[in-house]
Amino acid sequence: MDIHTEPIMESRLTDSTFDSLLFGVEFSDHMLLAQTEQGEWQDATILPYGNLSVPPSLSVLHYGQAVFEGMKAFYVNESTVHLFRLDDHYERLTNSCHRISIPVPPKEMFIEGLKKLVALDRAWVPNKENHSLYIRPVAFASDPIIAAKASTEYTFMIICSPVGPYYPTGVKPLDLTTSTEYVRAVVGGTGYAKAAGNYAASFQPAQEVRKDGFAQIIWLDALEHRFVEEVGTMNIFFKLKDRLITPKLTGSILSGITRKSVIALAQEMGIEVSEERIDIHDMIAAFKDGELEEVFGAGTAAVIAPIGRIHHQGENIQFDLEGRGPFATKVHKAITDLQHGRVVDTHGWVHPV
Ligand SMILES: Cc1ncc(COP(=O)(O)O)c(C=O)c1O
Secondary structure, eight states, rough: EEEEEOOOSOOOOTTTTTTOOOOOOOSSSSSEEEEEEEEEOOOOOEOOOOOOOOOOOOHHHHHHHOOEOEEEEEEEEEEEEEEEEEHHHHHHHHHHHHHHOOOOOOOOHHHHHHHHHHHTHHHHHHSSTOOEEEEEEHHHHHHOOOSSSOSEEEEEEEEEEEEEEEEEEOOOOEEOOSSSSOSSTTTTTTTTSBBBBHHHHHHHHHHHHHHTTOOOOEEEEETTTTTTEEETEEEEEEEEOEEEEEEEOSSSSSHHHHHHHHHHHHTTTTTTTTEEEEHHHHHHHHHHHTTTEEEEEETTTEEEEEEEEETTTTTTEEOOSSOHHHHHHHHHHHHHHHHTSSSSSSSEEEEEE
């Protein structure tokens, strides 16, 4: 499989590109594009970032047959940027593709294409604290046919967007609420896949709770509305006095790469970690007993986001907290130090480009 490059004539990068970046608004000079022919992936091309011309009948616009990934490249020094846990992102893309019936883009195209693209656009990786180049691989159905069935042809793209700090005005603990009206996913559905439709379905419930002053919904299981699942684009952790717990992957939760990293790093810090079904009522009780010390979200965008309050049917878990709690601060530092090459990577997680 070859990756051809058609470089841009003149970069769009300016001295002010990295000032007050909004998430996912600016895009780097190049993108990777590949398509299938008779269902087989063809050579990829890296070409100038630009619009696609698609027919109104494009299958994905009608049936949402699309999956994506979200990852980042980090500035290390003038000659190096780091990509993080590429193999894990590829494995998750593979799982998502299988569930949504999309032929899996070849690993070589994903890994080598990413490395080539990021090397070409490395000037777009900001050399600024808490900044990075967000990378969005996406695969979608591209038959020009409006029949309700799996497409026969597909498109794969990788686009890159320089992003600033998730909390531009300082880390603020999130105010969350549960919902017993809406659910994100159900076992047997598509919750474990990074499928476009999962996100589309979450926007309206999220908008509703925002009107009541909550940042996001903390999703509960679809059957009993009791077991904690995840939050927006993050997995969730509860730091109890004697251990760290996170919801186990039952099929309705996305297997976060940051989640995996937190589990491994916490264990290395000598903390007992367990993946289990977490009943929200048990967490409320643990909070009342003084057993629950911290709650935080973990995801590529925010890395570690402190949670200040969880509201559930008139009860609250509420911490008097300014930024991240002590454990969240420690694990946030451990991950970001690795990503930016400030400590030696003994895990094989970082890929220098
Ligand atoms: C629904 C959902 N859960 C969890 C996560 C966290 O996953 P990761 O750590 O791989 O970013 C994300 C972000 O991709 C997400 O969209």
